[in-house]
Amino acid sequence: MQSKRLEERANTWSPGFWAAFGGCGAVLVLGVPILNLLVPPNSAAAIPDYLVPLLGKYVCYALLALSLDLIWGYAGILSLGHGAFFALGGYCMGMYLMRQIGARGVYGNPLLPDFMVFLDWKELPWFWWGFDHFAWAAAMIVLVPGLLALVFGWLAFRSRVTGVYLSIITQAMTYALMLAFFRNDMGFGGNNGMTDYKDILGWDVHQPSTRLGLYLASVAALGLGYLVCRFITSSKLGRVLLALRDAESRVRFLGYSVTHAKLLVFTVSAVLAGIAGALYVPQVGIINPSEFSPGNSIEIAIWVSVGGRGTLSGAIVGAVLVNLAKTWLTGVAAETWLFVLGGLFVLTTLVFPHGIIGLFRQARSARPRRAAPVAAAEEQA
Amino acid sequence: MVLMLLAAALPARGQEFATFLAALRADSFADKEQAVAALGKLGDGRAVAVLTALKDGRLLKAPDGRVIISQPPNLIDPMTGEVVPDLTADALDRVHINNRLRGAIEGALGELTLFSADPAARLAAARDAVRHPSVDGAVLLEKAIAAEKEADIRAAMQQSLSAARLLSGSKQEKLAAARALGTTTDPQIKNLLDQFRAASESDPELRQAADAALASIKHRLWLVGLLANLFQGVSLGSVLLLAAIGLAITFGVMGVINMAHGEMIMLGAYAAYVCQQVFRAFLPVGWINGYLAAALPVAFLCAGAVGVALERTVIRRLYGRPLETLLATWGVSLILQQTVRSIFGSPNREVANPSWMTGGFDLIGGFTVTWNRVCIIFFCLTVLAALALLLNRTSLGLQMRAVTQNRPMASVMGIRTARIDALTFGLGSGIAGMAGVALSQIGNVSPNLGTIYIVDSFLVVVFGGVGNLLGTFVGALFLGIVNKFLEPVAGAVLGKIVVLVTIILFIQRRPRGLFAPKGRSAEAEA
Amino acid sequence: MNTPRLPAEPLLYLNGVTVSFDGFRALNSLSLIVEEGELRTIIGPNGAGKTTMMDVVTGKTRPDAGEVFFRRGTDLSRLDESEIANLGIGRKFQRPTVFENLTVFENLELSLADNRAIWRTLFARLTPYRRDRIGSVLARIGLSEQGGTPAGSLSHGQKQWLEIGMLLIHDRTLLLLDEPVAGMTDRETEETAELILDLAKDRTIVVVEHDMAFVRSLGAKVTVLHEGAVLAEGSLDHVQNDPRVIEVYLGR
The missing domain is CATH 1.10.3470 (ABC transporter involved in vitamin B12 uptake, BtuC)
Structure with a gap:
């Protein structure tokens, strides 16, 4: 009898997978524009213009959840710094968008963003160089979170900081970045962050068509991100990651460099988070230091948990569902949201450790098969 | 002993108080300034209320030659401290002051409260005296030090005295004052010493003393900063x-x-x-x-x-x-x-x-x-x-x-x-x-x-x-x-x-x- | 039964190795030479430093003093675990540690002799040759039927075997086995002894063991450790007659 996972491995890039992937993609790529543009606005099935950026936001969150699942669900590393990578990607995009405003700001300064004029700065700081070009900004969106993850991860993994210790220092990193970005003299808009964007690549960010374009770009990024994650987790590296989640030192004695393995996925994961942040900013129209707050990073973990950690589709499902609930509840009864969110944290860890996807699989395999011991054992800290 | 002398002088000073009080009615600011200075040197507690009122523009001239303090809703006779029933504030003229006079009043007030019955007021006055050191102030401070029984107030007075001497004493006194002032951390005194150093450029001995005092203050300030940070x-x-x-x-x-x-x-x-x-x-x-x-x-x-x-x-x-x-x-x-x-x-x-x-x-x-x-x-x-x-x-x-x-x-x-x-x-x-x-x-x-x-x-x-x-x-x-x-x-x-x-x-x-x-x-x- | 070998190279060379934990000397100036192709058993009472010795050789613990060399001139004390593993030094732990969430097949796949650079693992393909190799090892350790089961659901003895299989498939030059028969039935112990003797034909093996019957069945040179240093060395009969050994270990 071949194992379930071996079957899955055989099916990794099977026609069946591509059909499912293509199907989901088509629904997201075609469905939303059709419902938005072609269905009459007064119809019940129509997606009004204002909902498009909201959907785009969920897609960005899904990509962010995917990035955390790669490192937490597969390698067992609970990073509480992914909110920071997300925000850094967002700031890179925000800087590009600020430069696009040009002389249309409140102070009408062609070179300096409003907040710099307000602070009486005379010239752009050196790190703003190049951000008027999209290509440069795009490179930075990948490089800044990636390099930070590379350096931070190299320091941490090399000295074998694991388990909760790693969680705590990534949280401290996020916290330090938040304090830094709150400062006005950092040159990132301080408390208020950056907002009042006008154009992206020449298109007006407020136009429904631009927003639809941004949504589609987010879906494309999510699809690519999913394929990258699937490629990694189904490769031999994926097995190395699962192995090091079980028994890290044993992997070392087999001759694999645990440091390199963790570093690679940590960096890839941070880059994905950064891209998610960059796509998020033009759709919500603002980036400010509160994106760095430690609570945000922990919340990502709960999206992944709710969907089912260690499954890529689970991360996406969880992110979308939790955020739908958040949007709905904060509208209906704002004070109950924290109770619900807190309850989700407790319930998913205590009662549903494998999340929605886990429940789904359990229901499907309840009849003939014995329950496969999915990713239950936690790495010993 | 000084205290006894002061006590003996009291009746005579009662007379003087009335005289100087009346002098405040003068039109000339110079006369008023003299009267204020005199009141200050008198060491009579009643003068405090008069000078405070003068400073605040609440000192009024009654047609009968008296000076009255307005303390809404009452009018008070500073000689007796009792309420004057038969006058209304609207009928009376204010005693006018100018900035120069205001400075004189503050100095006089500072000197006066050195003899106040309230220890806190004395301490405040002693510290305040640092701000306007003068020859007259030095004399008064000497008197006050002799009368003072509380050690920390006396120390504060001593410091103010040193400050006064630094500007107006003999060379020996100046040297001693500079030495004494080196033990403080007051920025006021540091300014004073800076001035003193600038003024005594010609005398190397004095300049040396000033430098030593300044260095000592700097050291102390550093120490205080260290302690503050540590705490x-x-x-x-x-x-x-x-x-x-x-x-x-x-x-x-x-x-x-x-x-x-x-x-x-x-x-x-x-x-x-x-x-x-x-x-x-x-x-x-x-x-x-x-x-x-x-x-x-x-x-x-x-x-x-x-x-x-x-x-x-x-x-x-x-x-x-x-x-x-x-x-x-x-x-x-x-x-x-x-x-x-x-x-x-x-x-x-x-x-x-x-x-x-x-x-x-x-x-x-x-x-x-x-x-x-x-x-x-x-x-x-x-x-x-x-x-x-x-x-x-x-x-x-x-x-x-x-x-x-x-x-x-x-x-x-x-x-x-x-x-x-x-x-x-x-x-x-x-x-x-x-x-x-x-x-x-x-x-x-x-x-x-x-x-x-x-x-x-x-x-x-x-x-x-x-x-x-x-x-x-x-x-x-x-x-x-x-x-x-x-x-x-x-x-x-x-x-x-x-x-x-x-x-x-x-x-x-x-x-x-x-x-x-x-x-x-x-x-x-x- | 050991025919004298040709003048052998020292494969593993420990000289004056000292490791202390909070004042307790786990290894006290330990010197030990293991020659190429040798099968060596190491015995000693609890706390004699057997496991610490293995930790030092495999890079888990850095010695406070002394030198650890592999072949000629490779200083093991400067390398980390994965680098040492890639030199061809394999280790089996006291407690069986297999990857519980991977299948038996995948456990062996990870242990295949292969380029272990992480970047390569991203693009590694399971060629038919490698698949066959895994299949033959599965057969050898008697787990052909269990190839697809998660290692976590194997019995204790099967886990021990899987772990030996993982060492086997890698073609290591030097194997360090820490109590390979702990918790095994008599029959499993016999089979393990045979397997080890078989393996010893073409590689060097160091076995740490408590089970005297098992040590005897290996019939190899024995080193007795005590308080972090070598107490005696020779055939099992020789060391069993050494009065010092009897006093600290066998005569209890």
């Missing part, structure tokens, strides 16, 4: 330590990552708030100072009970799964925050210091140590000592250590491990609650009070070395002091960032903290 650092360290001690038990000893630890602190702070409100509403006014005595046990029990409940319902099921514990307790922290917000509302609540904890004392040269900070330092040491005793000297502590070190063995020996777990966790949470009471004394109480301390607390425990009370103590103090010494150099926020980054790097050098256990047991965990 503030220790104070911050004690706050961090209080926040972290409970965590040192739950995380350090039990290995439980409790992200709701900050909320235990927050609950304690609200317990203090509730106790204060209850005392205000139901108990006699005089009892309010005692609310802290009730708040400490209430906070300990409240937070401890929540802790025990949390352990029994959530944490127990997650032993050995630290990352899940982290997430579940984070969820609990959100719930606790929102619960408190629903009950008390989101705005900050103020908890007042009991009167014996308000204020502070001047340590040296303008650096004030506040009582609430001092109390917190002592409180935190007390808690730490009590905890160390509990862990090392009692049977409960022995059982706690036994369970955390070798659970199966402890349970074989008849220790009810589940109960000990709950108690240990309750103890850690209860201490966090008491920390909350302490923190309510130095800041406002709000539902997200706990989130401010959670990152810091974890860093303190990890930095000091997990499972090590001494490490937590050293770690907290070290971080507090480093933070405060960085602040003047780098600013508060940047200083904090520097500290955070340093700790992150440090943990990577020594993942097991400052006081890391070494050995096979420690390595087996990795």
Whole structure:
């Protein structure tokens, strides 16, 4: 009898997978524009213009959840710094968008963003160089979170900081970045962050068509991100990651460099988070230091948990569902949201450790098969 | 002896007082200035009220030649201090003053209050005299010093006298004054010495004396700055330590990552708030100072009970799964925050210091140590000592250590491990609650009070070395002091960032903290 | 039964190795030479430093003093675990540690002699040759039927075998086995002894063991450790007659 996972491995890039992937993609790529543009606005099935950026936001969150699942669900590393990578990607995009405003700001300064004029700065700081070009900004969106993850991860993994210790220092990193970005003299808009964007690549960010374009770009990024994650987790590296989640030192004695393995996925994961942040900013129209707050990073973990950690589709499902609930509840009864969110944290860890996807699989395999011991054992800290 | 002379002179001076008072009616500002100066030198207490009124524009001229003080709604005769019934303020002219006169009045007032019956006023006057040193002032100060019985007031007067002599004394007096002034930290005196140095450029001896005094002041100022930073650092360290001690038990000893630890602190702070409100509403006014005595046990029990409940319902099921514990307790922290917000509302609540904890004392040269900070330092040491005793000297502590070190063995020996777990966790949470009471004394109480301390607390425990009370103590103090010494150099926020980054790097050098256990047991965990 | 070998190279060379934990000397100036192709058993009472010795050789613990060389001139004390593993030094732990969430097949796949650079693992393909190799090892350790089961659901003895299989498939030059028969039935112990003797034909093996019957069945040179240093060395009969050994270990 071949194992379930071996079957899955055989099916990794099977026609069946591509059909499912293509199907989901088509629904997201075609469905939303059709419902938005072609269905009459007064119809019940129509997606009004204002909902498009909201959907785009969920897609960005899904990509962010995917990035955390790669490192937490597969390698067992609970990073509480992914909110920071997300925000850094967002700031890179925000800087590009600020430069696009040009002389249309409140102070009408062609070179300096409003907040710099307000602070009486005379010239752009050196790190703003190049951000008027999209290509440069795009490179930075990948490089800044990636390099930070590379350096931070190299320091941490090399000295074998694991388990909760790693969680705590990534949280401290996020916290330090938040304090830094709150400062006005950092040159990132301080408390208020950056907002009042006008154009992206020449298109007006407020136009429904631009927003639809941004949504589609987010879906494309999510699809690519999913394929990258699937490629990694189904490769031999994926097995190395699962192995090091079980028994890290044993992997070392087999001759694999645990440091390199963790570093690679940590960096890839941070880059994905950064891209998610960059796509998020033009759709919500603002980036400010509160994106760095430690609570945000922990919340990502709960999206992944709710969907089912260690499954890529689970991360996406969880992110979308939790955020739908958040949007709905904060509208209906704002004070109950924290109770619900807190309850989700407790319930998913205590009662549903494998999340929605886990429940789904359990229901499907309840009849003939014995329950496969999915990713239950936690790495010993 | 001087005192006796002064007493004998009193009747005569009564006459003079009336004369000078009448002279204030003069039209010429120069005459008035003379009268003011004369009143100042008289040393008559009644002149204080007259000069204050003059300064404030409340001194009026009565048509009958008297001078009247307007003290709405009354008019008062300064000679007798009694109310004048037969006049209305509207009918009288004001005694006008100009800026020059105003300066003279202030000088005279300063000199006058040197003889006031109120020691605080005398002290204030003695300090004030530094600001306008003069030859006449020196004479008056000499008199006052001779009459003064309280040592610290006399010292202040002496200082002012030195300041006066520095500008107007003989060369010998100047040299002595410069030497004496070197022992202060007052920026006023430093200015004075700077002026003095500039003025005595021609005389090398004087210049040398001025330089020596300035150098000595500079040294003292540096010392005061050092002490101030040190105290503030220790104070911050004690706050961090209080926040972290409970965590040192739950995380350090039990290995439980409790992200709701900050909320235990927050609950304690609200317990203090509730106790204060209850005392205000139901108990006699005089009892309010005692609310802290009730708040400490209430906070300990409240937070401890929540802790025990949390352990029994959530944490127990997650032993050995630290990352899940982290997430579940984070969820609990959100719930606790929102619960408190629903009950008390989101705005900050103020908890007042009991009167014996308000204020502070001047340590040296303008650096004030506040009582609430001092109390917190002592409180935190007390808690730490009590905890160390509990862990090392009692049977409960022995059982706690036994369970955390070798659970199966402890349970074989008849220790009810589940109960000990709950108690240990309750103890850690209860201490966090008491920390909350302490923190309510130095800041406002709000539902997200706990989130401010959670990152810091974890860093303190990890930095000091997990499972090590001494490490937590050293770690907290070290971080507090480093933070405060960085602040003047780098600013508060940047200083904090520097500290955070340093700790992150440090943990990577020594993942097991400052006081890391070494050995096979420690390595087996990795 | 051991025919004298040709003048052998020292494969593993420990000289004056000292490791202390909080004042306790786990290894006290330990010197030990293991020659190429040798099968060596190491015995000693609890706390004699057997496991610590293995920790030092495999890079888990750094010695406070002394030198550890592999072949000529490779200083093991400067390398980390994965680098040492890639030199061809394999280790089996006291407690069986297999990857519980991976299948038996995948456990062996990770242990295949292969380029272990992480970047390569991303693009590694399971060629038919490798698949066959895994299949033959599965057969050898008697787990052909269990190839697809998660390792976590194997019995204790099967886990021990899987772990030996993981060493086998890697073609290591030097194997360090820490109590390979702990918790095994008599029959499993016999089979393990045969397997080890078989393996010893073409590689060097160091076995740490408590079970005297098992040590006797290996019939190899024995080193007795005591308080972190070598107490005696020679055939089992020789060391069993050494009065010092009897006093500290066998005569209890």
